[in-house]
Amino acid sequence: MAIEQLVWIRNDLRWQDNPALYFASLKGPIRVIVIATPKQWQEHHESGSKIGLRAGLIRCLFSKLVSLGIPADLIEVDRFKHIPDILCQYCQDNGIKHLWYNQDFPIHERQRDQAVKQALQAIHIEVHPQEPDLIVSRPVLSQQGTPFKVFTPFYKRWLTMLNEQSIEPLPIPKKQADALSEQPLTMIWQQPFRDDLWKPDQDKANQTLWQFCHRKEDLYDKQRDFPMTPGTSTLSPYLALGALGPRECVYAIAYVCNEQGRSWQDSIWLKELAWRDFYRQLMLHFPTLSKHKPFKPETDRIVWRDNKAERLAWQKGQTGFPIVDAAMRQLNQTGWMHNRLRMITASFFSKLLFADWHHGEQYFMSKLIDGEFAANNGGWQWSASTGCDAAPYFRVFNPTRQSERYDAKGEFIRRFVPELKSLDNKSIHNPSTDQRDALGYPNPIVDYKTARKAAIEAFDRLKNHHS
Numbered sequence: 001m002a003i004e005q006l007v008w009i010r011n012d013l014r015w016q017d018n019p020a021l022y023f024a025s026l027k028g029p030i031r032v033i034v035i036a037t038p039k040q041w042q043e044h045h046e047s048g049s050k051i052g053l054r055a056g057l058i059r060c061l062f063s064k065l066v067s068l069g070i071p072a073d074l075i076e077v078d079r080f081k082h083i084p085d086i087l088c089q090y091c092q093d094n095g096i097k098h099l100w101y102n103q104d105f106p107i108h109e110r111q112r113d114q115a116v117k118q119a120l121q122a123i124h125i126e127v128h129p130q131e132p133d134l135i136v137s138r139p140v141l142s143q144q145g146t147p148f149k150v151f152t153p154f155y156k157r158w159l160t161m162l163n164e165q166s167i168e169p170l171p172i173p174k175k176q177a178d179a180l181s182e183q184p185l186t187m188i189w190q191q192p193f194r195d196d197l198w199k200p201d202q203d204k205a206n207q208t209l210w211q212f213c214h215r216k217e218d219l220y221d222k223q224r225d226f227p228m229t230p231g232t233s234t235l236s237p238y239l240a241l242g243a244l245g246p247r248e249c250v251y252a253i254a255y256v257c258n259e260q261g262r263s264w265q266d267s268i269w270l271k272e273l274a275w276r277d278f279y280r281q282l283m284l285h286f287p288t289l290s291k292h293k294p295f296k297p298e299t300d301r302i303v304w305r306d307n308k309a310e311r312l313a314w315q316k317g318q319t320g321f322p323i324v325d326a327a328m329r330q331l332n333q334t335g336w337m338h339n340r341l342r343m344i345t346a347s348f349f350s351k352l353l354f355a356d357w358h359h360g361e362q363y364f365m366s367k368l369i370d371g372e373f374a375a376n377n378g379g380w381q382w383s384a385s386t387g388c389d390a391a392p393y394f395r396v397f398n399p400t401r402q403s404e405r406y407d408a409k410g411e412f413i414r415r416f417v418p419e420l421k422s423l424d425n426k427s428i429h430n431p432s433t434d435q436r437d438a439l440g441y442p443n444p445i446v447d448y449k450t451a452r453k454a455a456i457e458a459f460d461r462l463k464n465h466h467s
Helices: 019-026 038-043 048-067 080-093 107-122 151-163 202-215 217-223 236-240 246-259 268-285 287-291 297-301 308-316 322-334 339-352 357-367 373-383 399-406 411-416 433-439 448-466
Strands: 005-009 030-036 072-076 098-102 126-130
Touching: 005 019, 005 080, 019 030, 019 098, 019 126, 030 048, 030 080, 048 072, 048 202, 048 236, 072 080, 080 107, 098 107, 107 126, 107 287, 151 268, 202 217, 202 236, 202 246, 217 246, 217 268, 246 268, 268 287, 268 373, 287 373, 297 448, 308 322, 308 339, 308 357, 322 339, 322 357, 322 399, 322 411, 339 357, 339 373, 339 399, 339 448, 357 373
Parallel strands: 005 030, 005 098, 030 072, 098 126
Antiparallel strands: none
């Protein structure tokens, strides 16, 4: 059985709803290749836990492929730039005539794919890029044919386009031969992660998705802002590495909503998934976002405060603001942070510490198990008011108010800042100086009112200068 089709799997570590894998398999028998680039991941500040989960998901994928009689190889190189030569050699050694992959977004990845395409075409191997990992993969444009810079009109158009396409996930490739014997995989780059929270298993990801849709999706809007309520899907690590396809999520939402007699287009969780598409499409339309530039060019002139001690206190969860510290410790301990808390901690960093959002973005990326360049960058620029559709610069979260509102009984704070657990439900949000001293908890590193005023004035100056 000559195999002429090669599928190159990257951040799409799944066998279901995988365009490259499925469409290649319709053309004849396939092989699969995964190319690990540990040095490049480090340069992109990927976290140890994300790299660990990736290793587990590769194992899981390979085990499924060999059961379908599909040979799979894992090759390791340092960086993207080595990939074109490696792929050329591999294709020639294995009689490959066609390469398939799903398109990517950030600029380095797109340059890598372009280089691969040129190298392979030069030796007469056809390259078949497939739809990128989006729910609506065609560009979502305004009537003037321009990209949207604001989410709400984007979302309306996105929904219309979604209604015009099939939401049926693509099937698993058919079994192509008897099961192969499993080869041991060496991944010296793999790192520990919380596999008690995220099992590296595509079936487990699917099970979590359907359980969420059956039990929590209809309450998502009411529960998603409270970090102690398990109201979110916690599927983001699987989505970031493509162990779960975004269309699979839409299909599950639609299926369960139809079953329960609700309109799936009104799902608030669907709207959250649309933000993921929004930020990824922005990367395609505005390549400067991949080059560490703010979306609003004038905000490049802001002079951020560069206080390393404050930055370190924020990273360690020692700012003296209990909700901020609890959130940062959750991130450091689990590799994940609740979305409401991501907004609170990022707003605190970029507005109250008035620290350069690039540092915060990078720190999150280096810790998050679901770190995903487009969404992380989009979220940070939103918080720092430098991004598209960003929070107005004069809106500055008051961490204590946020804490009283979303962790009213202080349960989340008690879990991650145990030194405060003896305090009552009121004072736990902002302990007195005496309480702090007695419990060995730091005083606030900034004064909210002063810091808020300074941040607003800095943006005001920019606006006046700009106009």
